[in-house]
Amino acid sequence: MLDSNSVKTEKIYYADAYAVHFTANVISAGDNDLVLDRTAFFPEEGGQSPDKGVIAGIPVVDVQIRDGYIHHILDVPEGEKMPAEGDCVSGSIDWAHRFSNMQQHSGEHIFSGLVHSEFGFDNVGFHLSDREVTMDFNGVFPEGGLSMIERKANEAIWSNVETQISFLEGREAREAVYRSKLELTGAVRVVTIPGIDACACCAPHVRRTGEIGCLVVVGAINYKGGTRVNILCGRRAMELFAREHMLLTRTANFLTTSVDNVPESTMRLKNENTSLAAALKNASIAVMEMKAAALPAGEYDACLFEKNELTGKVMQETVNRMTEKISGYCGLFCGNDEDGYRFVVGSRAKNAQEMAKKLKEEFGARGGGRPEMVQGSVHAAERRIRELFD
Ligand SMILES: [Zn+2]
Structure with a gap:
């Protein structure tokens, strides 16, 4: 690592950390790399990011110590010329950033x-x-x-x-x-x-x-x-x-409370949400049990469609309830035609993986599982899905 003490460029910020504007002579100039005899720009050093600013009206985007000199990397706009060796240029650091x-x-x-x-x-x-x-x-x-x-x-x-x-x-x-x-x-x-x-x-x-x-x-x-x-x-x-x-x-405004009460109000809301979610889950289990109970027992394929959001667990339990009395495929599809459906299909007598395969072939459904039960998602119209269960 180059010792900063051996840098040949005069560091104006050593003598005056408050120097914003300065003039200097160009020692060398590359396509976008400018070396001056003195500079107010602090280079990236000692863990600190470099100064920003302009030299000769051109934005300085990086400042690095290399080969014993401080190099200014400029973002030269199209049509603009880099200063040449021997030129006297003026520069300014971005004071808000530096300070x-x-x-x-x-x-x-x-x-x-x-x-x-x-x-x-x-x-x-x-x-x-x-x-x-x-x-x-x-x-x-x-x-x-x-x-x-x-x-x-x-x-x-x-x-x-x-x-x-x-x-x-x-x-x-x-x-x-x-x-x-x-x-x-x-x-x-x-x-x-x-x-x-x-x-x-x-x-x-x-x-x-x-x-x-x-x-x-x-x-x-x-x-x-x-x-x-x-x-x-x-x-x-x-x-x-x-x-x-x-x-x-x-x-605090959302919660219609004071800033001081935000933690307690948020905690209360979170607890309410947890108990509402539990109540909603119980209610949806009850509704799905009723829907499954309303289906006649027998040897046929059955499917239910549900617009309300159901958890995976509730869907599986409902399908289990259906397979207890219906021996064909028992499918439950949760969602709508526009956004698509999550599904669970089960069967005691048939291979549910066959139904997953059909859904994949017909509608590009994703998912899989065991012969007794498969789950996944599908984007297709309810009417078309029902045709597979007839
Ligand atoms: Zn320090």
Whole structure:
């Protein structure tokens, strides 16, 4: 892996994380790949997704470190020309996107620093995409541990302390205490949040912690013997709150209750649904028993059609009832001509698989089973199906 310290492109975001517009000279230009002598674009590095924006009016869709330089991948519109080597170009990063990443990343440092000082766990994996912020810690949190860290992280955010960036070299770097995932060579860039954390890091950070706004833990699972934690900060936390609040309010409105009562109302609805389903099942068993009882006993093929939804179990029980007194094929078809039918066919004297075969040959039915009983689905008119049972 290329050490970010050895990159030859001047990183404007190192000196000024708030630089949005900049000018630079083109060092090399491919079909869609542009290398500049300096850039404000943060490349994909250290688990963080790259900046977006424009250079010379052309959208930048990816930024990568390759061969010791930062490469900007451009989405060149048809008819538009790429800048040429030696040109002076101006560029701008997408500030809303960048600032959101700064909020997430600075929030992550506070969170990981607190986890380290409170529980001694290391952050062994960090991922900051445009959708989520994931941290892997090499330890399992005790009950209430994560909410305690969340509360302390927000207190650190609201204390609004100034973040400090320093470059340490040689003995100074060896003796300083900071968190780091890699063995670093050359000057080490250390991001310090006084009283909370010091961590080797290549990314842009907010000037003061207050700019992070807030931090929420949105998920935690056991992962590889440790814990994978998802957080959201600032704008993303606000967007999550707005979306979830809207969904909850809509749900409360459906249920004609208050937001606070949504869990109880939903549980009540679920219980009612369970008992209604049981009552409906009993009612449909009773109806089907009556229909089966109304058929005369004898040696003939019989079939019943039912428009109401029946469970597979009720269908099988009804067909069993029919085969007790009718010796031919006993079929039950549930559904309608338009949407098709689910069927169960049984017989004590005949082979029900033969009927399944006929239904397949005539109407392309699906399904199968044993000689005593088959089940499946078929798309055909009731009138045509009845012909097979005559
Ligand atoms: Zn970092």
